[in-house]
Amino acid sequence: xxxxxxxxxxxxxxxxxxxxxxxxxxxxxxxxxxxxxxxxxxxxxxxxxxxxxxxxxxxxxxxxxxxxxxxxxxxxxxxxxxxxxxxxxxxxxxxxxxxxxxxxxxxxxxxxxxxxxxxxxxxxxxxxxxxxxxxxxxxxxxxxxxxxxxxxxxxxxxxxxxxxxxxxxxxxxxxxxxxxxxxxxxxxxxxxxxxxxxxxxxxxxxxxxxxxxxxxxxxxxxxxxxxxxxxxxxxxxxxxxxxxxxxxxxxxxxxxxxxxxxxxxxxxxxxxxxxxxxxxxxxxxxxxxxxxxxxxxxxxxxxxxxxxxxxxxxxxxxxxxxxxxxxxxxxxxxxxxxxxxxxxxxxxxxxxxxxxxxxxxxxxxxxxxxxxxxxxxxxxxxxxxxxxxxxxxxxxxxxxxxxxxxxxxxxxxxxxxxxxxxxxxxxxxxxxxxxxxxxxxxxxxxxxxxxxxxxxxxxxxxxxxxxxxxxxxxxxxxxxxxxxxxxxxxxxxxxxxxxxxxxxxxxxxxxxxxxxxxxxxxxxxxxxxxx
Amino acid sequence: xxxxxxxxxxxxxxxxxxxxxxxxxxxxxxxxxxxxxxxxxxxxxxxxxxxxxxxxxxxxxxxxxxxxxxxxxxxxxxxxxxxxxx
Numbered sequence: 001x002x003x004x005x006x007x008x009x010x011x012x013x014x015x016x017x018x019x020x021x022x023x024x025x026x027x028x029x030x031x032x033x034x035x036x037x038x039x040x041x042x043x044x045x046x047x048x049x050x051x052x053x054x055x056x057x058x059x060x061x062x063x064x065x066x067x068x069x070x071x072x073x074x075x076x077x078x079x080x081x082x083x084x085x086x087x088x089x090x091x092x093x094x095x096x097x098x099x100x101x102x103x104x105x106x107x108x109x110x111x112x113x114x115x116x117x118x119x120x121x122x123x124x125x126x127x128x129x130x131x132x133x134x135x136x137x138x139x140x141x142x143x144x145x146x147x148x149x150x151x152x153x154x155x156x157x158x159x160x161x162x163x164x165x166x167x168x169x170x171x172x173x174x175x176x177x178x179x180x181x182x183x184x185x186x187x188x189x190x191x192x193x194x195x196x197x198x199x200x201x202x203x204x205x206x207x208x209x210x211x212x213x214x215x216x217x218x219x220x221x222x223x224x225x226x227x228x229x230x231x232x233x234x235x236x237x238x239x240x241x242x243x244x245x246x247x248x249x250x251x252x253x254x255x256x257x258x259x260x261x262x263x264x265x266x267x268x269x270x271x272x273x274x275x276x277x278x279x280x281x282x283x284x285x286x287x288x289x290x291x292x293x294x295x296x297x298x299x300x301x302x303x304x305x306x307x308x309x310x311x312x313x314x315x316x317x318x319x320x321x322x323x324x325x326x327x328x329x330x331x332x333x334x335x336x337x338x339x340x341x342x343x344x345x346x347x348x349x350x351x352x353x354x355x356x357x358x359x360x361x362x363x364x365x366x367x368x369x370x371x372x373x374x375x376x377x378x379x380x381x382x383x384x385x386x387x388x389x390x391x392x393x394x395x396x397x398x399x400x401x402x403x404x405x406x407x408x409x410x411x412x413x414x415x416x417x418x419x420x421x422x423x424x425x426x427x428x429x430x431x432x433x434x435x436x437x438x439x440x441x442x443x444x445x446x447x448x449x450x451x452x453x454x455x456x457x458x459x460x461x462x463x464x465x466x467x468x469x470x471x472x473x474x475x476x477x478x479x480x481x482x483x484x485x486x487x488x489x490x491x492x493x494x495x496x497x498x499x500x501x502x503x504x505x506x507x508x509x510x511x512x513x514x515x516x517x518x519x520x521x522x523x524x525x526x527x528x529x530x531x
Numbered sequence: 532x533x534x535x536x537x538x539x540x541x542x543x544x545x546x547x548x549x550x551x552x553x554x555x556x557x558x559x560x561x562x563x564x565x566x567x568x569x570x571x572x573x574x575x576x577x578x579x580x581x582x583x584x585x586x587x588x589x590x591x592x593x594x595x596x597x598x599x600x601x602x603x604x605x606x607x608x609x610x611x612x613x614x615x616x617x
Contacts, residue, residue: 243560247597250594276589278589438568473570489544
C-alpha cells in the first residue's frame with residue numbers, strides 16, 4: 001500500500017517498467033530508469049549525510065533532474081525544498097538559513113549563483129551536481145564538499161531497504177510570500193499531499209494512457225498534480241521548457257504535438273494562449289481535461305478558450321498552498337453565456353475535504369448571498385509554517401465547530417459567499433493585502449517591507465491595479481527622506497536585488513507625501529482610486 | 532542610433548531597469564533566467580511594432596526570434612526588409 005510519495009513511483013515502475021515516465025525536450029526516461037536513478041540519488045544523499053527529516057534544496061531549472069531530485073530526496077528520507085532558479089540570491093539565502101538546508105542539488109548553470117548563496121551565509125556543506133560535470137568544477141571556489149554526477153551514478157540502482165519515514169513525516173516545504181517581509185515555508189506531509197492526489201486520481205479518472213504537462217515550477221503546489229498524480233496512474237509527465245511559458249504558439253504546439261490529455265495551467269498562461277496562441281490552427285483532439293487555478297480567470301477569456309476547444313472538460317480549482325486544492329467547479333455551457341460577466345465559482349468541497357465559511361460574528365454561513373471567511377478542515381491541511389509557531393497558531397486554529405475532539409482548521413483569509421444553489425462558493429476577495437499576479441501569490445506588505453529597507457525611503461505604499469491579462473499589476477508609491485533625490489529607476493533596481501522579478505512593481509511613483517486616513521494610516525483607497 | 536542599439540537600450544532600461552546598462556551581452560539568453568516574462572515580451576513587441584513600423588504575427592512569438600538581443604535584432608531587420616516597398 002502506497003503511503004509515501006515515492007511508493008507511487010516504485011509501484012508504477014513494478015507494473016510498467018518500460019513505460020515512459022517523464023519527457024523533456026524530446027528526451028525520455030522509462031519508469032524503471034527513473035526508479036533506478038532515484039535510487040542512486042537516494043544512496044548518494046545518504047552518503048552526503050542526509051537523515052530522516054533533513055531538508056534538501058533543489059536548485060535547478062525545470063528538467064529531468066527536477067523529477068529525479070524530488071523522488072531521490074524522499075527515498076533518502078529527506079524533505080525536499082524547491083528553490084526558484086529565477087529568485088535573487090538574498091531570498092534563496094534566507095530560505096536555506098530558515099529551514100537549515102545543508103545539502104543542495106544544483107546544475108552547472110547555477111553553480112556561480114550557488115557559490116554566492118553559500119558565501120552569503122547559507123548553511124550548505126555539500127553540493128551535488130545533477131548534470132554531466134567533470135572534476136574541474138571542484139575548483140569552483142566553494143569551500144565545501146562537491147559531489148559530482150559520476151559519483152551519484154556510481155551508486156547501486158536497486159531498491160533501497162525501507163526507511164523509517166511514516167506518512168505524517170514531511171515530504172516537502174514550499175516557500176511562499178509572507179506579510180512580514182519574508183517568505184514562509186509551508187510544511188506538507190506525505191499524508192497531506194496524498195489526500196489531494198487521491199482526490200485528483202479519482203475525480204479526473206487518471207489512467208496510464210494520460211500524458212500530462214508539467215508547467216508549474218516545483219515551488220508551486222500545482223506541480224504536485226503534474227508529477228504525483230500522473231506517476232500514480234502510470235502515465236507520462238511532459239515537462240514544459242521554462243522558456244516556452246511566454247510563447248503562446250509554442251505552448252499550443254507542444255500541447256498538440258505531445259498529444260497532451262490533461263493539463264493544469266494558470267489563467268495568465270491560458271489568457272496568453274487565447275489571445276496569441278492561434279488555438280484554431282491547432283488540433284487538440286487528445287486533450288480531455290483542462291484544469292486552472294491560482295488566480296481569477298476572466299470570463300471573457302474562459303469563454304474564448306471553451307469556444308476554441310469545446311470537447312474538453314474544464315475545471316476551476318481553488319486552494320491556498322496551506323491546503324492545496326480544496327474546492328472545485330466544473331464549467332458548464334451556461335456558465336460562459338455571452339452576457340455573463342462574473343468569473344465562475346470556486347465550487348464545492350473536494351471529496352474527503354471540507355470547507356465552510358464563517359462570518360464576522362463567528363457564525364457559519366448557511367444562506368445564499370451571505371459572506372464569510374473560508375475555512376478548511378481535513379487531512380489536506382499543511383503542518384504549518386517552518387520555524388514559525390506563532391504564525392502557524394494564528395492560521396491553523398482549533399475548529400470551534402467540532403466540540404468532541406481536537407482538530408485544526410485552516411483560515412484562508414479569503415472572503416466568499418454562498419451561491420444561490422447552496423452548494424457552490426463564490427470568491428469575493430482577500431481580507432488582507434495578498435494579491436495574485438501572473439498566478440503568483442504576492443503579499444503587498446512584503447514589497448512594502450523591502451521598500452522601507454531602502455535607506456532613503458521614508459514612506460511606501462504598494463497597491464494592486466486589476467489587469468485582465470495577469471490578474472493584477474503592482475504599483476508602488478514612494479516618499480523619499482527629506483530632500484533626497486530618489487528616482488523610480490533607483491527603486492526598481494533596489495527591488496530587483498531583493499525580490500523575485502514578478503514582485504517588482506511595474507510602476508513606481510515618487511511622491512512628496514502620501515495622504516493619510518483619520519487613523520494615521522496611508523490612505524490606500526485614495527491611491528487606488530486615483531489610478 | 533541603429534536597430535541593435537535601440538533594442539539594447541529598450542531592454543536595458545525598460546526590462547532590466549538599468550541593472551546591466553552597457554553590459555548587456557547581445558548573445559546572452561533573455562529567456563533562461565526569466566528576464567523576459569510574459570508582460571515584458573508583450574511590451575517589447577509593442578515597442579518593436581511602434582518604433583520600427585512593423586506588425587508582429589502571433590506565429591512569430593517564438594523563442595527563435597526573442598532569445599537574445601542578436602536574435603531580436605535579426606528578426607526586426609527581417610521584418611523591416613519585408614515591409615519595405617521595393
